[in-house]
Amino acid sequence: MRDMPFFRFTLARIVVSQLLSVGSPGGLLPGVWGTGLSYEDGVGPQAQVIDQRNSNALYNVPPPSLAGGFSQFSPPGTTKESLIAQPFHIYDEEFLAIIGPNPTLTLLNHTESDPIFHEAPVWYPAKDEMFFVQNAGARAAGTGLAKSAIIQKIPLSAISPEIVSQRNASGSVKVEVVDSNPQVINPNGATNYGDQLLFLGEGQGENIAPAMYLMNPEPPYNTTVILDNFFGRQFNSLNDASINPHNGEIYFTDPTYGYTQSFRPPPGLPKQVWRFSQATGVVRVAADGFNMPNGIAFSPSGSHLYVADTGMTQAFFGDDFSFASSIYRFDVLEDGTLENRKTFAFVTPGVPDGIHVDTKGNVYAACGDGVQVFNPSGKLIGKIYLGRISANFQFAGKGRMVILAETELYYATLAAEGAFPGKLY
Ligand SMILES: *[C@@H]1O[C@H](CO)[C@@H](O)[C@H](O)[C@H]1NC(C)=O
Ligand SMILES: *[C@@H]1O[C@H](CO)[C@@H](O)[C@H](O)[C@H]1NC(C)=O
Ligand SMILES: *[C@@H]1O[C@H](CO)[C@@H](O)[C@H](O)[C@H]1NC(C)=O
Numbered sequence: 530m531r532d533m534p535f536f537r538f539t540l541a542r543i544v545v546s547q548l549l550s551v552g553s554p555g556g557l558l559p560g561v562w563g564t565g566l567s568y569e570d571g572v573g574p575q576a577q578v579i580d581q582r583n584s585n586a587l588y589n590v591p592p593p594s595l596a597g598g599f600s601q602f603s604p605p606g607t608t609k610e611s612l613i614a615q616p617f618h619i620y621d622e623e624f625l626a627i628i629g630p631n632p633t634l635t636l637l638n639h640t641e642s643d644p645i646f647h648e649a650p651v652w653y654p655a656k657d658e659m660f661f662v663q664n665a666g667a668r669a670a671g672t673g674l675a676k677s678a679i680i681q682k683i684p685l686s687a688i689s690p691e692i693v694s695q696r697n698a699s700g701s702v703k704v705e706v707v708d709s710n711p712q713v714i715n716p717n718g719a720t721n722y723g724d725q726l727l728f729l730g731e732g733q734g735e736n737i738a739p740a741m742y743l744m745n746p747e748p749p750y751n752t753t754v755i756l757d758n759f760f761g762r763q764f765n766s767l768n769d770a771s772i773n774p775h776n777g778e779i780y781f782t783d784p785t786y787g788y789t790q791s792f793r794p795p796p797g798l799p800k801q802v803w804r805f806s807q808a809t810g811v812v813r814v815a816a817d818g819f820n821m822p823n824g825i826a827f828s829p830s831g832s833h834l835y836v837a838d839t840g841m842t843q844a845f846f847g848d849d850f851s852f853a854s855s856i857y858r859f860d861v862l863e864d865g866t867l868e869n870r871k872t873f874a875f876v877t878p879g880v881p882d883g884i885h886v887d888t889k890g891n892v893y894a895a896c897g898d899g900v901q902v903f904n905p906s907g908k909l910i911g912k913i914y915l916g917r918i919s920a921n922f923q924f925a926g927k928g929r930m931v932i933l934a935e936t937e938l939y940y941a942t943l944a945a946e947g948a949f950p951g952k953l954y
Contacts, residue, residue, distance in 0.1 A: 573631040576617035579604055598841050598850040599878050599897050601916060609916050616899070616914045617943075623904055624911030627891060629928075629944030634913065636697045637683070637938045638704055642669040644935035645681065645704070648883065649719035649769075650923035651726050652931075653746045657685045659923060659931045660707060660746070665715035665731050666790030666844070667935075673792030674734055677714045680707040680744075685925050688940055704938070709750045713742045715792070718769030718781070721949070727779065728752075731766035731787045735794050738763040739787070741770070741779070741805070756805055759812055765796045769824050769883065774831040774949065776865050779805045780815055782822035782836065789844035802836055804865065816867050820853050824884035824894065824921070827861070828905075829948040834859045834867060835892055839880035854880045856894060856903070873907045883921025887945040895919040900932060913941055923947070 572578065584604045590596070603609055612618070617632045619625065638646070644664035651660050660682045666673035683702050692698040709716075709728075714737050718729035725743040732739035740757035744750055758764070766787030770779050784800050787793030802816040802825065816822075820840025827834055836859070840852035856874045859867035874881070879897015886892055890905040899915035900922050915934050922932040924947025932939040 572619060572625065573617070573628070575615055575632055575634060576619055576628060577611075577615035579607075579618045579620055581620060593850060598848055598854060598880075599918075601878055601898055612914050613916050616912075618912040618914050619910075620912070621904070621908065621910035623891075624902060626889075627887070627902060627911060627943060627945045632913075632943045633693050633941065635688075635693055635695055635940045636699050637688070637692075637702045637940050639699050639937045642936060644670055645679075646933040646938040647678070647935060648717050648921045648933065649680075649728065650883070650921050650931055650933055651719035651721060652685075652923055652925045653682075653721075653726065654926065655724075656746070657925070658682045658746075659685055659925060660719065660726060661921075661923075661931070661933055662716040662719070662728075664920075664935065665717055666787065666792050673715065673787075673790055677712060677733060678716060680709055680713060680716055680728070680750075681705060682707050683931075683938070685929065685931075685940075693940070693942055707750050709742070709744050709752050711752055713744065713752055714740070715766075715787070716742075717786075718767065720770050720772060720779075722772060722779070727770060729767035729770055729781060731768070732763065732793055734792065739765065739767040739783070739793075741767060741781070755807055756812060759798065759803075763797055765798055765800065766793050768822070771825045771827050771834070772949075773804070773827055773834075773861065773865055775861070775863075776806070777808070778865060779807070780825055780827075780834060781805065782819075782825050784819070784821040784823060784839070786821070786844055789846045791845055802867075815865075816859065816870070818870075823880070824856075824882055826884045826886050826892070827949075828886055828890055829888055830890075832861055834861050835873065835884055835886070837881040837884050837894065839882060841880050856881050856884060856892065856907075858907075874903050874909070876901055879918055882919070883923075885922070885924060886948045887924070888948050889945070890948075891945070893922070895921045895932075899934075900930075913943075915939065 647664035649662040663678040665678035672678040713728045715731040716728045728742045738757045742752045744752045765785045768782045770781040785796045804815040805812045823839040824837035838853040841854040858871045858873040860869040881894035883895040892903045900913040919934045927946035930941040
């Protein structure tokens, strides 16, 4: 780390004050950084070190009714404001290589209450646009049974250095509605697929089945349904998908959020991970044993598959803090089957919803306080802290990320590069 040129910044004063402010026992312990990195290495004005040892013994720990699965936590010596003021939280020196010397976070747009910045962020490199969708089934959106959630997009080319230099540039980038045709009904997940975008729709009522749609990313945004059943049975509410880089098959999750958000009938199938080969037409189960299988992402080499289980939240049915809020990791075999399910990470606050990997195999999860980042062995190494729920986010190639936070839309710059950046399968 010491030898990486971009860390030869001398922001020693900032870091020293941060080390003191987190109240490291004994002051400037080299151990704060583990081995090999000195406090002479800079962290940038929007980053701060969080020393987890300061939180290990709180002496006065509130009960679950006060500190439950969705409660925000401010470590001793911090406040929510101070956590937001420097939103890149370094839990481990490995995070420095991810954020680089000068990461930035900018609010691009916000709404009063309609959660239009919800899910399915997918980057279209040819036009440098980020597509995403409104929350389907949220009461404040009026979507679900009454009307479908919509697809929207923003041009990333419009995000100038001047915008990036601001923390709040709300309203500076136009949010465009994408009129998919025929309309993708209650979209919730998306990924690049060939030169098209693949959207997963949760369905609507009893008679509009959840479906997988290909969408032309260019006007007129025409769509084609490629899958809407398993031998005549409707899926529950298709959520998210990732493409296996070895066989091109679509691996996807099917929890029951349409049902627990009152816009789909009771479940007609188990809550599983499925795989679908468009080439052969074969659709089959890939894994079961989930409560609410949600975000899904292949590792850069394709040798692992990460699947998030957000069972802790059952939407309108309430929360159960004893249910999963976890990311599981599978080994992916040559034939595309999965084995060796491993509990990779458990998160708080909130649930790990959308998950994505970078080119180095680090795993990023949209959680109850922003984007949390885990190294390939499942250790929390840092956060892009929003102090509010994010359901998903997406890299736009190298060094850029769009983060969806329901009523807020953020743009981050950092050093890491997303795996499969708009890759064409
Ligand atoms: C950002 O700026 C907008 C427009 O000036 C304002 O309405 C909003 O409250 C600000 N948001 C934050 C988080 O500061
Ligand atoms: C958000 O984007 C929309 C669409 O471009 C724009 O009309 C609205 O003013 C923006 N609102 C804020 C608060 O940024
Ligand atoms: C959109 O329409 C064009 C022209 O008819 C067609 O070639 C293309 O396959 C369509 N794409 C989708 C996703 O339906």
